[in-house]
Amino acid sequence: MSTDVPFPAPVIRPAPRLKLAVNDLAIAAKEWRRWWILAWTDVKQRYRRSRIGQFWLTVSMAATILGIGTVFSLIMRQSIDSYFPYLGVGLIVWALISTTINELPLAFITSDVYLKSYPGPRAIVIFRTILRNVIIAGHNFVLVPVLWIVFGIPINWATLLFFVGLVIFAVNMVWVALLVGTLSARFRDVPQVVTNVVQLAFFLTPILFRPEQIRDRLTVLTHYNPFANLLEVLRAPLLGQVPEGHHYVMIGIITVVGYAIAIPFYARFRERVVYWL
Amino acid sequence: MTGIELFDASVDYPIYSASARSLKTAIAQKVGGAIRADDTSRVVVRALDRVNLSLRSGDRLALFGSNGSGKSTLLKVLAGILEPSSGRAQITGHVSALLDLQMGMDPEATxxxxxxxxxxxxxxxxxxxxxxxxxxxxxxxxxxxxxxxxxxxxxxxxxxxxxxxxxxxxxxxxxxxxxxxxxxxxxxxxxxxxxxxxxxxxxxxxxxTHNIEDAKKTCNRAVVLKHGRIDFDGAVDAAELAYKEARSEAEALSGPLALAEPASSADQPPLKNTEPGASSGPPLSGPRLARAARSTRG
CATH class of the missing domain: 3.40.50.300 (P-loop containing nucleotide triphosphate hydrolases)
Known part of the structure; x- marks a missing residue:
């Protein structure tokens, strides 16, 4: 009987929390099939018993671009040819950013059945949420080539920078999730706070208006607004332009600062998340 | 090398929706872990209390204990699903947790x-x-x-x-x-x-498990849990006695609870731990606390 055999107690020093948190992310990234399948399952669920499923989102996006584009090009005294593609691509990219950030607080909460029944890294559900939103936003991106063709947007090497933007986006969404996902598991008001911040950001970010229109007055909105920087590295390439260098610099700073805050925060509370669900 | 080590592992479930005032009604509760307020007057349920356990290759461990004694919690800690709120758990090896198999199946998928x-x-x-x-x-x-x-x-x-x-x-x-x-x-x-x-x-x-016969067939070691503590750790046969003792004790104290809960009858080992899903669902949800409150009134 194992209990009858005395054995020396092994000396095990507690693993540092920081290392556990980083391991959690690293192992989750390595086990990509697990979050890949969860994300695809989420997308498939939206297609069940629906003929066009998620493409209803695309229809609604087209209607929004058409409606806002018609009215605002008049209000802003902009030519339809330049305003429509700017607004259209901006709204499509914003839909990706805003729905992802709105769903990140729910990453742990809505995956409680997995976290409470199966061992494994918790960050899996963060990657699941981000991937799901990228796939779903992909449905909107079919409108981008339409805008290209209708308004004769040049497609060039700059367009490829969109994929660089997408990687920057995903990397930043991870630290946002580590912060707001963990906080939301404990304080269920956080998702509402996040939704309101994102709503406010929509109006403060150059989507409906152009940066030039407020230049020299509220440069903080175009230069230091994290949403504007994130938006621009995704939007400009799709309009055939190279994003200005300062956007990449700002995003770089935001990424470093974001992780510097989020990783220690996650390290401190990671083990508590399951208790809060 | 496959192995599991628990060092002074405790699990405190925080109950955010309950106020610390309900403490006084919980003083006389007989099932479940100790309900108390921590230093910030938050209500916590101590489901596991400084458990030390070492499992090596070849160990076939049965966990006995009445409802709310911490079986499911200990199982989750040993499987690496739940990390102890204090103390340490070291798990080496690929774990499969057969707790609630239907969790996360997609009803709309084939x-x-x-x-x-x-x-x-x-x-x-x-x-x-x-x-x-x-x-x-x-x-x-x-x-x-x-x-x-x-x-x-x-x-x-x-x-x-x-x-x-x-x-x-x-x-x-x-x-x-x-x-x-x-x-x-x-x-x-x-x-x-x-x-x-x-x-x-x-x-x-x-x-x-609740079923001693099952455990005798498959296990070579048994732990009896009582209020989140290891009450007995040793051979399955010897555990039988300790478990029955613990169970009849719990029944004698809880009174009306035994009627409300046939699952704790000593003569007839129940087939199921609790309602399907309940034991592996929310760790310590309303009903179990409500039960604790009821027992004090009864």
Whole structure:
């Protein structure tokens, strides 16, 4: 009987929390099939018993671009040819950013059945949420080539920078999730706070208006607004332009600062998340 | 080297919706872990209290304990699902936790889709998942039904499918709740055979149960939990006595609770731990606390 055999107690020093948190992310990234399948399952669920499923989102996006584009090009005294593609691509990219950030607080909460029944890294559900939103936003991106063709947007090497933007986006969404996902598991008001911040950001970010229109007055909105920087590295390439260098610099700073805050925060509370669900 | 070590592992479940004032009504409660307020006057339930446990390759551990004694919590800690709120848990080896197999199945997806999804979620590659289909088909005996969404299945059929998917790979550490495999009689035999196979291959088994006979058959070591503490740790035969003692003690003290809960009857070991899903669901939810409150009034 194992209990009858005395054995020396092994000396095990507690693993540092920081290392556990980083391991959690690293192992989750390595086990990509697990979050890949969860994300695809989420997308498939939206297609069940629906003929066009998620493409209803695309229809609604087209209607929004058409409606806002018609009215605002008049209000802003902009030519339809330049305003429509700017607004259209901006709204499509914003839909990706805003729905992802709105769903990140729910990453742990809505995956409680997995976290409470199966061992494994918790960050899996963060990657699941981000991937799901990228796939779903992909449905909107079919409108981008339409805008290209209708308004004769040049497609060039700059367009490829969109994929660089997408990687920057995903990397930043991870630290946002580590912060707001963990906080939301404990304080269920956080998702509402996040939704309101994102709503406010929509109006403060150059989507409906152009940066030039407020230049020299509220440069903080175009230069230091994290949403504007994130938006621009995704939007400009799709309009055939190279994003200005300062956007990449700002995003770089935001990424470093974001992780510097989020990783220690996650390290401190990671083990508590399951208790809060 | 497969192994599990717990050093002074405690689990405190915070109850955010309950106020610390309910403490005074909970003083006389007889089931479950100690309910108390921590230094910030937050209500916490101590489900595990400084547990020390060391499991090595070859250990077949039975977990005994009345409702709310901390069995499920300890099982989750040993499986690495829950990290202790204080103390340490060190788990080495690939763990499979057979707690609530149906968790996370997609009711709108077909049987086949669920096989692929669940297999990949449980760690298979895409090819491995596909290659397991014939075996799962044969074991679940669901035939044509696998083409239908599983929301059209009876609960017994869902159990068959979930069981077949979850037990197709053999883990190094097997953590299991006794309610696993509760289906119709014919499937039960098959399921039992499959479980025995898994147990034979696992380096370490942890089995939470009420059924002493089952434990005698499969386990070589037993732990009896009482209010979140290890009350006994040793041979299964000797544990039987300690467990019965603990159980009759709990009944004598709780009075009306025994009537409300036939599951704690000493003469007839229950087949199930609690309602399906409840034990592996929210760790310590309303009913269990409500029960604790009721016992004080009764």
């Amino acid at each position: 049987g086949y889709e669920n096989i692929l999804m669940r297999s990949i979620f449980l760690g298979a590659s895409f090819e491995e998942a596909r290659s397991r289909i014939p075996e799962i088909e044969a074991f679940s005996e669901l035939g044509e039904y696998l083409r239908f969404p599983i929301r059209t299945y009876s609960s017994g059929m869902i159990v068959r499918l979930a069981f077949a998917i979850s037990t197709v790979i053999s883990p190094e550490i097997l953590a299991m709740d006794e309610q696993v495999g509760a289906a119709d009689a014919a499937f039960s035999l098959k399921a039992q055979a499959r479980i025995n196979e898994l147990i034979g291959q696992a380096h370490i088994l942890v089995f939470a």
